[in-house]
Every structure is written in structure tokens, then in C-alpha cells.
Amino acid sequence: MSGHPPHPQNAINTLEHGTLALLYQPRHGVTVPYGIEDIQRLWMVLAPRGVLGQCRLIALSPEDDARGTERPRFRAVVDQLAREADGFADRLAGEADAAGTAHPGPAAQMLGQGCYRIVLHLAHTHLLYLLEPTHFVQQVGELFGLTLTGNFILSVRQPAAPAVLPADPPQLLDNFAAELSLAPADGHALVEQGDAAAVLNAMQGELKQALDPLYPNLGG
Numbered sequence: 001m002s003g004h005p006p007h008p009q010n011a012i013n014t015l016e017h018g019t020l021a022l023l024y025q026p027r028h029g030v031t032v033p034y035g036i037e038d039i040q041r042l043w044m045v046l047a048p049r050g051v052l053g054q055c056r057l058i059a060l061s062p063e064d065d066a067r068g069t070e071r072p073r074f075r076a077v078v079d080q081l082a083r084e085a086d087g088f089a090d091r092l093a094g095e096a097d098a099a100g101t102a103h104p105g106p107a108a109q110m111l112g113q114g115c116y117r118i119v120l121h122l123a124h125t126h127l128l129y130l131l132e133p134t135h136f137v138q139q140v141g142e143l144f145g146l147t148l149t150g151n152f153i154l155s156v157r158q159p160a161a162p163a164v165l166p167a168d169p170p171q172l173l174d175n176f177a178a179e180l181s182l183a184p185a186d187g188h189a190l191v192e193q194g195d196a197a198a199v200l201n202a203m204q205g206e207l208k209q210a211l212d213p214l215y216p217n218l219g220g
Contacts, residue, residue, distance in 0.1 A: 072145035
């Protein structure tokens, strides 16, 4: 149960903010991906600022009925946790090492980087992100229905637990193998009242701070 006091109707409370990176891992032999079948894996990194939460490497899988649409829906799983985002470098390097800790295949490439917020609105949580245009690979983003801004209803289910809960507190994401759902927020009051646009506009001031490269050695 949320530890936050009751909120006025439609109030929005920011639970966490930080740097977000989207990365993709092409399949062997693919230089330029032209279709979703050319991509082996899609990653999201959430690196919180100013809180005790850990950095999370999250593997994203598009729902079959949302692939290539303008309303993407993703299933996801927390693949790895680290104190700093560079702790995922081996995981993203591509070729499997002797210990088998990396996913086989080419190294991950940067799809986009920017900032994010996890916000509480009524009884659900949203993940909102804002990407810097010069860091966004539009051709790849379009394959997954991803754009420079995103607004998803975020829910989480802990391993071996039946309940699906809002990400409140966001530390619920700090569990290896936690399962996430990112559903398009279209039709929710946060969108209808323009509040999502207001939050994203406020995030513009966070964007420059977020652009210290997490992975300066990755292509993209």
C-alpha cells in the first residue's frame, strides 16, 4: 500500500526522476535494422537521481498486437541491477564471455537518451520519458512505435507473487526478475487534461542534466 498521504482529485505526485536510455541489440550480421525481426533485444536503463533506488537494466518485449503501431504496449522484466549504470556494460557488450554473463550477439546500440519520471496519479503510476532529438535513432524507434516522448501506465509484479501493483514506491522495481507492464496511457485523465504534456514540459529543464553519456563507447 502506498505510504503517501491522500491526494486531491487528479493530483500528480512525482515518485522518482532520473536518466533514461533506450538501447537495441541487432541480430548477427545486421548492420542497419529495417524490421523488428532484425533486432534481437530492446533494453531500457533507468538511472534514478537523488534517491536510494538502484539503476535498472530492463528487457522490453513488445506485445504482438502492438508491434509497429503508434500505441506500443510492452512486457518487461528487470534483467540486472547495479549501483551505477556503467555496471551494465558487460551485459550490453554483446558477445558472451566465458562465464556466459552477456547475451550473445552484437553490442547494443543507443536508440535514445533523455530523462524520465515515475508519477503517481490516482491509483496508478505512469512512466513518462523525454528524449533528446539528436540522440534518437528514429528509424529504429518507429519499429517499436517509440517517439521522442512517452507516457505509459506502469505496473509491476514481483517474482512468484500473483498481484500486479502500481510502481509505488518505485523501489518495487529494484528486484531481479520483477515483471513490468507498460501500457499506452491514451484515454486516462492524465492525458485528457493535458497534465502529461505539462509534466513533459517541466522535464525540459532536466534534459540537459540527463545527457551526460551513460555509455559513451556505444554506437548510435
